[in-house]
Amino acid sequence: MVNGKKVVITGATGMIGKKLCAQLALRDYQLVIFSRNPDQARTRVPGAAVRWTPTEEGAWASALDGAYGVIHLAGAPIFGKRWNEAYKQEIRDSRVTATRLLVQAMAAAQNKPAVFVCGSAIGYYGASDDTELDENAPPGNDFLAQVGVAWEQEGARAEEYGIRTTLVRTGIVLAAGEGALAQMVPPFQFFVGGPILPGRQWFSWIHLDDEVELMIRALEDPRCSGPLNATAPNPQTNRDFSATLGKVLGRPSWLPVPTFALNALFGELGTVLASGQRVIPRKALDLGYQFKYATSEPALRHLLAQRET
Numbered sequence: 373m374v375n376g377k378k379v380v381i382t383g384a385t386g387m388i389g390k391k392l393c394a395q396l397a398l399r400d401y402q403l404v405i406f407s408r409n410p411d412q413a414r415t416r417v418p419g420a421a422v423r424w425t426p427t428e429e430g431a432w433a434s435a436l437d438g439a440y441g442v443i444h445l446a447g448a449p450i451f452g453k454r455w456n457e458a459y460k461q462e463i464r465d466s467r468v469t470a471t472r473l474l475v476q477a478m479a480a481a482q483n484k485p486a487v488f489v490c491g492s493a494i495g496y497y498g499a500s501d502d503t504e505l506d507e508n509a510p511p512g513n514d515f516l517a518q519v520g521v522a523w524e525q526e527g528a529r530a531e532e533y534g535i536r537t538t539l540v541r542t543g544i545v546l547a548a549g550e551g552a553l554a555q556m557v558p559p560f561q562f563f564v565g566g567p568i569l570p571g572r573q574w575f576s577w578i579h580l581d582d583e584v585e586l587m588i589r590a591l592e593d594p595r596c597s598g599p600l601n602a603t604a605p606n607p608q609t610n611r612d613f614s615a616t617l618g619k620v621l622g623r624p625s626w627l628p629v630p631t632f633a634l635n636a637l638f639g640e641l642g643t644v645l646a647s648g649q650r651v652i653p654r655k656a657l658d659l660g661y662q663f664k665y666a667t668s669e670p671a672l673r674h675l676l677a678q679r680e681t
């Protein structure tokens with residue numbers, strides 16, 4: 373029984389957070405939103421909004437007292453803009469430093485939270501080949517992998533204070549009109565869609581509904597702890613995913629995007645877009661989680677139909 377249990381959420385105003393908050397509110401959780409801009413947050417998500425300074429200690433820490441759970445989704449967007457050293461630092465600090473301060477504040481609370489659900493990403497594994505990667509696979513060593521390792525190390529410290537902690541390694545989230553899908557659809561609409569070369573790199577996606585359900589599973593299921601891959605059980609190569617997207621849109625998937633063009637447009641970020649990893653949600657499946665969208669075609673049909681309504 374939820375009975376108005378208090379849950380604190382950072383990053384609640386983001387793509388995943390908005391849907392997650394709506395679902396938690398429906399289940400009768402009492403939401404406390406940590407946001408850099410609480411006035412704006414109040415207009416976007418249900419719950420009480422508290423001003424949060426992610427990389428500085430502050431009065432926000434007192435709002436953690438007595439919370440049942442904390443879900444931590446905040447972070448500067450990875451695909452927000454072309455990376456330079458300053459932006460890479462922001463990507464890192466907004467995750468690693470923010471997680472450290474959040475865990476310190478949880479540890480110092482008189483009534484500590486029982487559960488911590490900490491965001492992470494499949495970038496943890498680095499760019500990889502055809503090898504299937506479950507939660508036991510080792511980390512990579514590129515920039516995003518290094519951020520992922522440091523981010524998870526800070527998050528896992530919550531366990532030392534008796535807080536059950538799950539590190540949710542999220543794949544590429546597919547949502548209606550937002551995120552990756554919003555970037556991928558327009559070229560197809562103009563008949564110039566196609567895979568990102570080389571095309572054989574893996575695309576480990578997840579439908580937003582499953583992402584949110586797995587977050588709630590991590591919050592509620594006492595068997596959940598440690599890393600948890602949040603990806604659909606059937607990742608595809610970039611070429612196959614593009615073909616499926618073209619099929620659902622009724623458009624050809626024929627014009628490949630060459631790596632040099634991505635590099636020219638996005639710099640180092642272009643290399644990330646042209647690589648991938650084949651991630652398997654072993655733990656979620658072992659826990660008996662049944663994916664609402666296990667394959668990409670029904671997931672895309674569902675999301676793209678919403679776009680048209």
Ligand SMILES: NC(=O)c1ccc[n+]([C@@H]2O[C@H](COP(=O)([O-])OP(=O)(O)OC[C@H]3O[C@@H](n4cnc5c(N)ncnc54)[C@H](OP(=O)(O)O)[C@@H]3O)[C@@H](O)[C@H]2O)c1
Nearest residue numbers: 383385386387388407408445446447448466493542544545
């Ligand atoms: N979407 C994906 O495909 C995907 C894939 C893998 C991992 N993830 C991870 O999952 C988490 C949530 O993803 P999302 O797509 O929902 O994120 P999002 O839409 O980019 O939003 C995340 C939230 O983080 C806060 N934020 C933005 N810039 C920040 C900064 N510089 N410092 C501190 N906080 C900042 C914002 O909240 P306020 O303005 O209210 O403070 C924002 O609403 C992120 O950590 C992301 O890395 C997402």
